[in-house]
Amino acid sequence: MDWTKLAHKKLHKPAALRQAEAEREDAPLANDLAANRRAFEHAFRDCSDLVFRELAIENHTKLLLIYIDGMIDVELITVNVLSPLIYKGLPQGLGAIDNIAQMCEQQLFSVLQMRKSSNLGELVTGILKGNLAILADGEATACLAGVKQVATRGIEESTSEPALRGPKESFTENLRTNTVLLRAKFATTRLKIEEMTVGSLTRTDVVIAYLDGIVDPDLLEEVRARVARIQVEGVLDSGYIEEAIEDTHYSPFPQMMSSERPDVVAAGLMEGKVAIIADGTPFALVVPMTFWSGLQAPDDYYERFLYVALNRSIRYFFAAFSVLLPSFYIALTNFHQELIPGKLMITIAALRERAPFPTVIEVLMMEIMFEGLREAGLRLPKPIGPLVSVVGALVIGEAAVSAGIVSSPIVIVVSAAGIASFIIPRYRFGIPLRMLRFPLLVLSGMFGLFGLTTGVVAILIHLVQLRPFGMPYLSPLAPAAGQWLKDWWIRWPQRLTKRSEPEPENRGGEA
Incomplete structure (x- = not known):
């Protein structure tokens, strides 16, 4: 075996794959349903868990449903998508409705999250994230229905940060569950949650959470910039993000606090800090971290x-x-x-x-x-x-x-x-x-x-x-x-330590 040629082939294969993905990102859908199916089959080649389901509405309108087996709610699709299309056909009485794109625009599917797209790359990404793609013959636009259903772990007590007193709940591996747990701590619109995507292969959803009016704007902009600059192929845990955005890699001391407790993250937000939560991990990052916060326990405030x-x-x-x-x-x-x-x-x-x-x-x-x-x-x-x-x-x-x-x-x-x-x-x-x-x-x-x-x-x-x-x-x-x-050392009573916003000198270094 010629190992030199094999190594050369492996070396250039990722570049070719990246070029193919870049071309697919900009590729539009065709009007022909068969051509669109071939494009998706090529994009998902050797993926046995991809399902193509063809059906016809009133025996003349051909549809193609594409989804990942095991990632969607089958009952939700049957009741809210297939049943209206197969048994009721295209709705009438609400104006001229001639195509699936119009049904998506007028929200005639009883699915909460529905959007249309004519970009092949965007549709592929949506399918990989658990959405259902609906394509119609003769149309260059498809609908993405949010019917994701993935088995996740329930909300349990934290194992790494046990609490003698205080909330017993902890984050899970589901990003939306984690944002809901954090949102439940604040009955205010000042809690902002911004979403980004990191990782060229995993396309991991990452959110940046902060309290508007309390967070330092310079700190927020710095966090946004550092997360946006992350260039990695995959993010499987918040530790990948931590290593990518930390100031120095040669310090033994952690520069970001990692926690799986929503109350700890909420307390950090009230101090003007920023939280970074990644999909697929129960550990959120709170930045910045100080030496003394590493020696303080959540129970100290209860x-x-x-x-x-x-x-x-x-x-x-x-x-x-x-x-x-x-x-x-x-x-x-x-x-x-x-x-x-x-x-x-x-x-x-x-x-x-x-x-x-x-x-x-x-x-x-x-x-x-x-x-x-x-x-x-x-x-x-x-x-x-x-x-x-x-x-x-x-x-x-x-x-x-x-x-x-x-x-x-x-x-x-x-x-x-x-x-x-x-x-x-x-x-x-x-x-x-x-x-x-x-x-x-x-x-x-x-x-x-x-x-x-x-x-x-x-x-x-x-x-x-x-x-x-x-x-x-x-x-x-x-x-x-x-x-x-x-x-710092002695926690004074709460009524003596009230503060509405972080002091500017706490970040600037001025005494």
């Missing part, structure tokens, strides 16, 4: 502010604890033993007497093992995933200590840091904090507290410079944003 103040304090402390504890332990035991109480240092030294590896190697080994067990718990089936991760950590930790590979304090430190990371309410925000442990471990193992301090300062410099969609990532703390500081 409980009394005193409880929230305590919970946030504990959450912030353990978030820093999970990142710094292993590195801090290495720095103290290797370089700064004078900072450790004498009795505790003697105990640590006695327990480490049999350990064959340096402290930094031990911690790195246990950290990697802990992350592996965490990932295994996520990928295994739900009934056994948590059991394997917890039991595996206990068994491996105990076996490693008994075998003398690692010392007991290392197991305690790594386990405490790992458990502390579970307190972060948003899983995606916990990933960069776990990633940062490893460079901090290396720095503290090489230079002690000086290396640890240098790493922390470098992280802070990066966070200060990070400005997703023009908003400072550490806002409202750096720069200070006045009224918004009341919702």
Whole structure:
């Protein structure tokens, strides 16, 4: 086999397909029904799920119905399309009606969504999205009836963002269901929902939602421009959009908040943010995101502010604890033993007497093992995933200590840091904090507290410079944003934090 020719053929096939699709986009329908059918058969060649149904009205008007099997409501077509055409014929008494296009214009089909088109590419796209195409002989115009019916998952409680108090509903994979859930939160026309199409192959419907009069116009225009510039073949999840429009790809910190809860998205819109919702995924994007929003839970706004103040304090402390504890332990035991109480240092030294590896190697080994067990718990089936991760950590930790590979304090430190990371309410925000442990471990193992301090300062410099969609990532703390500081660490009572619109300096970076 000539692999060179095969590779050359594969290389040029996508370009030929793109050229054929471009020609089809501009191709008009013909007046001949047979020619139109051949055009659709060519466009859908090797597609066994495409259905052509021919019928005649009053034995003289030939019609052709085209649809994707399994994507349409058969009963709706039978009652509202086929029955009026076959048994009643062309309606009379409402003026001269000679063709299907006139019936579509005068809404004589009892289908809510009905539109006409004479463009072959537009009709092909409509059929692929679950519409019914109605063509008539002698006409260069067809009708598209919105009779889509695709099996979808029902509205359930969120699995990634569980709520102790608050709404239990979550988004689904159906775009229209998600926009309805969001629309139900606002009884106002100020909620705007703009629709776009992304992906040359998937042609995924994407909506941009915002509250008119509250959203920053510059932010809205930037989001529109970035989504419109997306050049990808397919969008299967909102993560594709997130990666395509984020400011920098090399930051470990997420620059957009992902949520499957309508109340979280609605709260973001009331703060002047913009939501991006894609068809086929239950996760919506809220832009821009700040560092502190990754540490805040939805329940913070459903409980009394005193409880929230305590919970946030504990959450912030353990978030820093999970990142710094292993590195801090290495720095103290290797370089700064004078900072450790004498009795505790003697105990640590006695327990480490049999350990064959340096402290930094031990911690790195246990950290990697802990992350592996965490990932295994996520990928295994739900009934056994948590059991394997917890039991595996206990068994491996105990076996490693008994075998003398690692010392007991290392197991305690790594386990405490790992458990502390579970307190972060948003899983995606916990990933960069776990990633940062490893460079901090290396720095503290090489230079002690000086290396640890240098790493922390470098992280802070990066966070200060990070400005997703023009908003400072550490806002409202750096720069200070006045009224918004009341919702940073301590959430003050709602009546003391009312605000009708976002403060301009929150995006501009002026203190």
